[in-house]
Amino acid sequence: MSDSKISVILADDHAVVRAGFRRLLEEEGDIEVVAEADSGAECLDEYERCHPDVVVMDIAMPEMDGLQALHRFHNRFEDPKVLILSYHEEAVFAERALAEGAAGYLSKSAAPELLPKAIRQIAEGGRFLDPDIAQEMALRGSRGGDNPLEGLSEREFAVFLQLAEGLSANEIAVRLHISPNTVNTHLYRIKRKLGVTSRTELTRLAIRHNLIEA
Known part of the structure; x- marks a missing residue:
């Protein structure tokens, strides 16, 4: 690997998606994909092995999702540079x-040229936000913030999404490596914070905020 190239790990649980992004990046000439991972846990292991300049990681992955992996990256490593690339x-x-x-943060539906641009910017110590999402965040801020989901903790938000998608407490427990009782405790707190009384209402709330499809 040339020292002049930006080294990247691609983490996504779909091999076809990884292959497409690898081709896109390596056509740039100054970016090299040095490893791939299909879960947050594998991405952490690959990072420890090769210490890339930038990690490009999806949110929705098995075993350990991107948000959980982000938390662990910052606990284990000094100043990891992670770009989230998601369909959300x-x-x-x-x-x-x-x-x-x-x-x-970059949406997978963004223009292809934004991915290498984001990687270069982050590798140089900067930050990058999908322009369309940045606009939405600015509009939300101008309205004073009207999303009740902002009051959920990171773990409550993860549980909320999976409850809204119809997963059982046992299924969520396996995915998040917690006990079913802990899932139910989170469910109680989520309902109280959001002012809902049933899982059906949770699902409707997730649909209303475009977090899942109807």
């Missing part, structure tokens, strides 16, 4: 990622 285009996801220490 809602500002709330970008806000969560930035709060967990991401250096940038």
Whole structure:
């Protein structure tokens, strides 16, 4: 690997997606994909092995999602530079990622040339935010913030999404490596914070905020 190239890890649980992004990046000439991962846990291991300049990571991955991995990156490593690349285009996801220490957030539907641009900017110590999401965040701020989901903790938000998608407490417990009782405790707190009384209302709330499809 040339020292002049920006080294990158691609973390996404879809091999076809990783292959497409690898081709896009390596056509640039100054970016080299040095490793791939299909989960947050594997991404952490690969980072420890090769210490890349930038990690490009999805949010929705098995075993350990991108937000959980972000938290662990900052606990284990000094100043990791992580770009979240996700199909989620809602500002709330970008806000969560930035709060967990991401250096940038980009939607997978963004123009292809924005990905290498974001990587270069982050590698140089800067930050990058998808222009459309940045606009949404600015509009939300001008309205004073009207999203009740902002009051959820990172773990409550993760549980909320999976409850809204119809997963059982046992299924969520396996995914998040916590007990079913802990899931139920989070569910109680989520309902209280959001002012809802049933899982059906949780699902409707998630649909209303474009977090899941109807």
